[in-house]
Amino acid sequence: MKKRKILVAKIGGNIIEDKKxxxxxxxxxxxIEGPKVLxxxxxxxxxxxxxRLDVKTExxxxxxxxxxxxxxxxxxxxxxxxxxxxVAELQKNNCNALGLTGADANVVLAEKRAVQFVDYGYVGDxxxxxxxxxxxxxxxxxxxxxxxxxxxxxxxxxNTNADTVASExxxxxxxxxxxSLFYCFELQGVLxxxxxxxxxxxYIDSEKYAKLTESGVIADGMLxxxxxxxxALHKNVNTVHIANASFIKDKNIKHTTLSL
Amino acid sequence: MKKRKILVAKIGGNIIEDKKxxxxxxxxxxxIEGPKVLxxxxxxxxxxxxxRLDVKTExxxxxxxxxxxxxxxxxxxxxxxxxxxxVAELQKNNCNALGLTGADANVVLAEKRAVQFVDYGYVGDxxxxxxxxxxxxxxxxxxxxxxxxxxxxxxxxxNTNADTVASExxxxxxxxxxxSLFYCFELQGVLxxxxxxxxxxxYIDSEKYAKLTESGVIADGMLxxxxxxxxALHKNVNTVHIANASFIKDKNIKHTTLSL
Numbered sequence: 001m002k003k004r005k006i007l008v009a010k011i012g013g014n015i016i017e018d019k020k021x022x023x024x025x026x027x028x029x030x031x032i033e034g035p036k037v038l039x040x041x042x043x044x045x046x047x048x049x050x051x052r053l054d055v056k057t058e059x060x061x062x063x064x065x066x067x068x069x070x071x072x073x074x075x076x077x078x079x080x081x082x083x084x085x086x087v088a089e090l091q092k093n094n095c096n097a098l099g100l101t102g103a104d105a106n107v108v109l110a111e112k113r114a115v116q117f118v119d120y121g122y123v124g125d126x127x128x129x130x131x132x133x134x135x136x137x138x139x140x141x142x143x144x145x146x147x148x149x150x151x152x153x154x155x156x157x158x159n160t161n162a163d164t165v166a167s168e169x170x171x172x173x174x175x176x177x178x179x180s181l182f183y184c185f186e187l188q189g190v191l192x193x194x195x196x197x198x199x200x201x202x203y204i205d206s207e208k209y210a211k212l213t214e215s216g217v218i219a220d221g222m223l224x225x226x227x228x229x230x231x232a233l234h235k236n237v238n239t240v241h242i243a244n245a246s247f248i249k250d251k252n253i254k255h256t257t258l259s260l
Numbered sequence: 261m262k263k264r265k266i267l268v269a270k271i272g273g274n275i276i277e278d279k280k281x282x283x284x285x286x287x288x289x290x291x292i293e294g295p296k297v298l299x300x301x302x303x304x305x306x307x308x309x310x311x312r313l314d315v316k317t318e319x320x321x322x323x324x325x326x327x328x329x330x331x332x333x334x335x336x337x338x339x340x341x342x343x344x345x346x347v348a349e350l351q352k353n354n355c356n357a358l359g360l361t362g363a364d365a366n367v368v369l370a371e372k373r374a375v376q377f378v379d380y381g382y383v384g385d386x387x388x389x390x391x392x393x394x395x396x397x398x399x400x401x402x403x404x405x406x407x408x409x410x411x412x413x414x415x416x417x418x419n420t421n422a423d424t425v426a427s428e429x430x431x432x433x434x435x436x437x438x439x440s441l442f443y444c445f446e447l448q449g450v451l452x453x454x455x456x457x458x459x460x461x462x463y464i465d466s467e468k469y470a471k472l473t474e475s476g477v478i479a480d481g482m483l484x485x486x487x488x489x490x491x492a493l494h495k496n497v498n499t500v501h502i503a504n505a506s507f508i509k510d511k512n513i514k515h516t517t518l519s520l
Contacts, residue, residue, distance in 0.1 A: 049336075053312055072341050076309075079359075080340025081332050084409065084417055088363040092415035098365045099339075103348040105358045105402050136400045140393070142365050149344065155352035157344055 006035040006138075006177035008237075010166035013044045014186040015245055016082060023089060025184070028249040030093030035138045035177065037169060038097075039146045040086060041162035046070075046077040062221050066121040066159040074159045075101075078147035087145055098142045102126075102150030103157060105133045108165060110150035110158050124150045124158025126165065129172035167228040171235035181232050183225060183242045189256030190226070190242055192217060200254045206230065209258075229258045266295040266398075266437035268497075270426035273304045274446040275505055276342060283349060285444070288509040290353035295398045295437065297429060298357075299406045300346060301422035306330075306337040322481050326381040326419040334419045335361075338407035347405055358402045362386075362410030363417060365393045368425060370410035370418050384410045384418025386425065389432035427488035431495035441492050443485060443502045449516030450486070450502055452477060460514045466490065469518075489518045 009029065015021050029038060043064065050057045050073050058065040066074065083099040090097035102108025102124075110124030137144050146169065148162035163183065170181040190212075192199035204212065209226060212218040218226055229240045241247065243255030269289060275281050289298060303324065310317045310333050318325040326334060343359040350357035362368025362384075370384030397404050406429065408422035423443065430441040450472075452459035464472065469486060472478040478486055489500045501507065503515030 075344050076336035076340035078340075079344050080336035080338075084335050084339050084361050084363060087361070088411045088417050089415050091363055091366050091411060091413060096365060097363075099361070099363075101344050101347070101359070103344060103351055103357075103359075105356060105400075106351050133400070140365075140396045151348045151351060153351060155349050157348050 003176070003178045004035060005180065006037065006173055007032060007180050007182060008037045008039070008166060008170040008173070009182045009184055009248065010039040010041075010162060011245065012041045012162070012185050015184065016040060016042050017044050021245060022086075025245045025248065026086065026089045027093055028246075030090055030095035032248065037134065037144050037146070037173075038086070039148070039162055039166040039169065040078075040082060041148060042078045042082040045082060046074050049073050049077055060118055060120075062224075063120060063123065063161070064159060065119070066123050068122065071122040071157060071159055075149055075157055079149050083145060083147045090143065090145065096142050097145045098137060099145045099147070101147055101157070102160070102165070106130055106151075106153070107133050107144075108146070108150045108160075108168070109153050110160055111152055112156065112158060122156065122158050124152065124160045126150060126160060126168040129168050131172040131176060134169070134173065135176055161224070161228075163225050163228045167232040167237075170232050170237045174236040174238070179237045179239075181229070181237050181240045182248070183229065183240075184245045184248065185242070186244070188244045188254050190218065190222060201256055202254065203257050203259065205259045226258070230260070233258060233260050263436070263438040264295060265440065266297065266433055267292060267440050267442065268297045268299070268426060268430040268433070269442045269444055269508065270299040270301075270422060271505065272301045272422070272445050275444065276300060276302050277304050281505060282346075285505045285508065286346065286349045287353055288506075290350055290355035292508070297394065297404050297406070297433075298346070299408070299422055299426040299429065300338075300342060301408060302338045302342040305342060306334050309333050309337055320378055320380075322484075323380060323383065323421070324419060325379070326383050328382065331382040331417060331419055335409055335417055339409050343405060343407045350403065350405065356402050357405045358397060359405045359407070361407055361417070362420070362425070366390055366411075366413070367393050367404075368406070368410045368420075368428070369413050370420055371412055372416065372418060382416070382418050384412065384420045386410065386420060386428040389428050391432040391436060394429070394433065395436055421484070423485050423488045427492040427497075430492050430497045434496040434498070439497045439499075441489070441497050441500045442508070443489065443500075444505045444508065445502070446504070448504050448514050450478065450482060461516055462514065463517050463519065465519045486518070490520070493518060493520050
């Protein structure tokens with residue numbers, strides 16, 4: 001039997017912070033027919049709230065060192081105000097959204113990252129996604145909307161990278177669906193030259209990825225994002241794109257397609 | 261066909277603020293077999309966060325005047341940190357909890373309260389509970405955990421009284437279930453004499469309710485709580501109790517039973 005298609009889309013902080021861009025994206029997302037899942041980040045809002053509360057924010061390689069106090073801020077921001085505003089906006093657009101952390105219905109189980117060189121605090125690495133529960137929601141006509149908070153099954157919430165959550169959720173669904181994973185951000189795709197927004201690399205396969213990494217064209221935050229893309233492809237996710245938010249309604253705009 | 265039983269339990273701020281009491285309650289709640297729903301408040305945490313953020317909290321007759329800024333605080337607190345900690349703790353106790361606002365899966369639709377003598381701001385009155393969606397979750401083996409945030413279906417989240425949300429959810433389920441509604445708080449029940457914690461009124465029917473209200477025995481915060489109880493009974497909720505949290509595991513302790 002031919003598998004049904006599902007879209008797994010991830011939106012990052014730059015869209016979330018820009019109210020107009022977010023509302024426009026959510027209208028487009030709501031219009032997409034068929035099964036779909038949304039994952040969102042929200043790092044900047046958490047940093048702003050931390051600052052207002054006089055709580056120190058410490059980042060190492062773009063990852064938040066998550067103390068107990070930082071975790072509360074992350075949960076308030078991601079699972080609270082960002083997630084619920086997105087859900088309410090999707091409902092307005094007749095998309096039956098359901099906001100989730102990984103703890104809800106035990107959908108994403110993680111483990112606290114072990115301390116090696118850095119103690120990241122309450123940061124979790126995904127160990128299992130419960131695809132049957134996600135599918136159960138979809139069968140009820142629901143669109144799951146995930147923030148990047150997970151749990152360890154022992155009562156502890158954990159801060160988790162949103163790109164990784166998206167990759168793992170996409171990978172978990174491959175037995176049930178033909179899965180498209182779409183990392184949506186403010187640029188048009190992966191850039192050959194970071195100072196030239198038009199220098200979009202349209203296709204990246206494993207070989208090219210290795211070359212681009214070696215030459216330093218892909219660096220910093222783009223490195224883990226691409227790693228998440230290739231992890232998804234290795235786990236049989238069918239298509240992976242990195243593109244601008246507007247790609248969701250216009251497949252003809254330039255973007256980056258990843259392949260093995 | 262005999263209807264299945266369902267428990268609709270509501271816990272208030274005093275249990276939520278006391279970590280030990282909350283953990284103990286959730287252990288007991290998790291152990292209860294069969295369909296169940298939890299609704300929680302959390303007013304004190306929102307007030308504390310507002311104070312840390314230098315946002316003014318204004319209450320009239322125990323109701324929060326909810327500005328846009330207060331609403332964000334309410335959503336961060338109720339839907340964010342309180343709801344997700346309860347969900348993670350229930351998951352630890354093998355109860356497959358799913359945290360919800362009324363916006364999630366459009367479960368509780370409300371309307372912004374019209375300004376009469378007081379402008380309550382972003383406060384919502386429940387107009388519809390989607391019992392079929394709640395039942396859909398229960399059929400998936402899920403225990404819904406509601407915070408008292410709802411939405412208007414037009415993108416606006418609304419702060420709603422948790423006792424009322426509990427009453428309306430209980431009432432929505434009467435066609436599908438034999439519904440027990442349990443308002444759980446720090447006292448043993450409704451008191452004859454507010455200064456004597458042992459003066460529990462064990463039975464209150466409509467007639468007694470009228471007398472107790474008239475004589476001033478029932479006043480302040482207990483008035484709307486009892487009104488929610490009677491609203492539920494008028495809408496055919498089968499049993500309604502006001503009792504201490506420990507009533508959930510020990511039905512022999514003194515408590516207040518409401519009837520028409």
